Amino acid sequence: MSTQTTETPEPASKVELPAGVGGGGEIPTFDITLRVRRYNPEVSDEVRWDDFSMTMYGTDRVLDALHKTKWEQDGSVSFRRSCAHGVCGSDAMRINGRNRLACKTLLKDLDTSKPILVEPIKGLPVEKDLIVDMEPFFQSYREIMPFLVSKGHEPSRERLQSSEERERFDDTTKCILCAACTSSCPVFWTDGQYFGPAAIVNAHRFIFDSRDDAGDMRLEILNDKEGVWRCRTTFNCTEACPRGIQVTKAIAEVKQAILARNV
Amino acid sequence: MSTDIEAPRSGRVSPKYLRSGKSVGNFEMLAWLFMRLSGVVLVVLIFVHLYLNLVAGDGIKGIDFGFVAGKWANPVWQFWDLAMLWLAMLHGTNGVRTIINDYAEKTTTRRWLKGVLYSAAVVIIVLGTLVIFTFDPCPVINGVPTVADYCPAP
Structure with a gap:
């Protein structure tokens, strides 16, 4: 008969931290107003601006404010976003008159004493709110x-290239x-x-x-x-x-x- | 029950954005190159012109009809002013042409503005060239020669 060995589980790693280190402290909060350019051709051809006020954290981005708006205040606010981390390129918009990715623009870097203007990018036909025809x-x-595009036969090995x-x-x-x-x-x-x-x-x-x-x-x-x-x-x-x-x-x-x- | 699902929109572009055919030739490239080269030449032409007319010698007080006549009696200054006229006019016209292209939204507006621009440019270039080459400070009108201190005694 095999003897059962009971493996003792590895103890959880423990790091001794002196008091005061590690805790980042409380993240500061502030109140902002998001002024979003609204357009819905199914309702009206008129463009209007809607203000949304909320309390946000110092670590939040414009995209978080848009999420909070859509999820908690007005579900009809429309915008594109996919990865939400600056990789997919879905949420380019005009923030305070400058083209930015909403997911890479921290609210604390903007002037929070005034409403933050959010518009669709210019020059392309707007479909709804912040969504344009790409x-x-x-x-x-x-x-x-x-x-x-390469000439000649398909190579039998990788196409090599120098680092320069x-x-x-x-x-x-x-x-x-x-x-x-x-x-x-x-x-x-x-x-x-x-x-x-x-x-x-x-x-x-x-x-x-x-x-x-x-x-x-x-x-x-x-x-x-x-x-x-x-x-x-x-x-x-x-x-x-x-x-x-x-x-x-x-x-x-x-x-x-x-x-x-x-x- | 069947549902019609619209074909994906991919590839369907609003006609406003479709480019009307490919342009042939290198006109835009040559215009771009001309702007850079003429700009460099004009800096020299214009600043020497300004210095000689406004600073050197009697400065601005020395400029009169006779001063211009004296300059244009010399083929070097005739050529200098001709080059300045042509380059400045073409440089300026091309600059305004690009501004019209950038700001006029309708093709018809664009065509009209450019028509006015090109007409003005042609009139000024032709008139200017004519003046530089046919300028005669001491013309004989109806058999009476002009009497001025810079004219040769009749």
């Missing part, structure tokens, strides 16, 4: 062919397609014809990729009258990018590449 934005993105070659386009790989840049661009606001910073950033990502062979085609697409030459270097896009991409610099590099190719 199709025109994605159409421009599709037009620059955002995928690897990777570094060349590293900045523009960070794009999450939130449309904060394109919808902050005054040229895009005019008539929506401009390809927009996001499309150019994603073209840049492949144009300067040593493994890609369709750089010339992309440069030709962006040499359009609605392409890179409509950029006026106002730097709104760089300021708006939640990923810190140097958007205006990327556009300038694409301009240089088109020049180098044609002159």
Whole structure:
């Protein structure tokens, strides 16, 4: 017969902390007013502004305030959000006049003495409240062919690249397609014809990729009258990018590449 | 009972946003390049012009009809002023063209504004060029020569 061994469970790890360390103290709270731009075409073509007052914590973001509004005060407030952690790019909106991700903007960084203005991003058709039609934005993105195009046969091993070659386009790989840049661009606001910073950033990502062979085609697409030459270097896009991409610099590099190719 | 489910909207773009065909040629690129190059040249042309006219010699008090006549008697200054006229006009016209493109929302508005702009530019360039080359400070009108201290004695 086998003897039963009783395993003693591992004792819970215990760290001796001196008093006063570890406790972060109470998180400060403050009262805010969220002023949301409301639009519901099924009810009225009129736009109105609704104020919502609430008490929030110092660790809360604008998205938390929107959640609190929707869950506790007015369930009809509509906005997009998916991951809520600055990765998916769903909740780009105009916060106090600047394009930001609601999930990356801390309330404590805003002026809480005044109402916090929350609007949909500009230049794209508003569908309801903070939700805009992103199709025109994605159409421009599709037009620059955002995928690897390579000549010749399928390789039998990985396509190798040196770290310097990777570094060349590293900045523009960070794009999450939130449309904060394109919808902050005054040229895009005019008539929506401009390809927009996001499309150019994603073209840049492949144009300067040593493994890609369709750089010339992309440069030709962006040499359009609605392409890179409509950029006026106002730097709104760089300021708006939640990923810190140097958007205006990327556009300038694409301009240089088109020049180098044609002159 | 069957329910009709609408096809996904993906790919359907509001017609306002559709680009009307691809533009051919490198016009926008060349216009962009021209702005940068003419800008650099104009800085030199304009500041030398301003210095010679307003600071050097008698300064601003020295400017009169005779001063301009004397300058344009020299082919160097004729060429200088011609280059300045053409570059400044084309640079300025292209700048206003891009502003119209950026701010006019309707195609018809755009067309009208650009029409006015281009007409004005052509009139000024042609008139200016004509003046630089046909300028005669001492014309003989009806057989009577102009008498001025800067004119050669008849």
